[in-house]
Amino acid sequence: MSKKIQAYFPTENDALSANTRIQTYGAEYLEVSELPDPIGTGTRLLVPIAAGLPTSGTPGSATGYAGGTPGSTTNTGGAAATYVALNDNDGFGTSDNLRRGDSVDSDYYDGDRSHLRYVMAATVKDQVYADVVEAIRRNGGYVEVFD
Structure with a gap:
């Protein structure tokens, strides 16, 4: 099975860099886009490492x-x-x-989210999900927790 990953970044370069990094894990349906509005505080985010x-x-x-x-x-x-x-x-x-x-x-991050202006979305296999989340966090991404 596959899992959806969504992560937020301050800059497009940060998002594209993470996008490139997770391609080595066989990520599919990769997309990077600018957010039209700030994300809400109801979204649970893991802080970058x-x-x-x-x-x-x-x-x-x-x-x-x-x-x-x-x-x-x-x-x-x-x-x-x-x-x-x-x-x-x-x-x-x-x-x-x-x-x-x-x-x-x-x-979990509960600070100001207005600096997070770009979103990266992808789908990865269950077996590599934890590794991909860590790679994104080490690349400056705030990973959304869906469960």
Whole structure:
């Protein structure tokens, strides 16, 4: 079976880059387009994972918050997560709900979404779905959760 993936990006270049990356997983029905209106807050989105963050072992010294503001990294049992320290701004004028110790399972974005102007949609096989979601997140995409 196949699953639909939809991800949001600040720029067309970001969306096209992710589009190219997931083609290696055999993605089908790929489409990138500009959003006519901002996405609503009712859409559950996984935050991007900043490039270079560890995915297992001891927390790394890499810095970078996928939202664009320098931050820190942490690791909770094999899942990399970015966070903004308490009371820090996410770079878009709002504070995030991500905090130290968050795992990938709880990395939902509830900040300002007006900077997400492009959408990429694709269909992938169930067997590679998790890998494709991670590739998109590592490429700066906010992946929509449908279930």
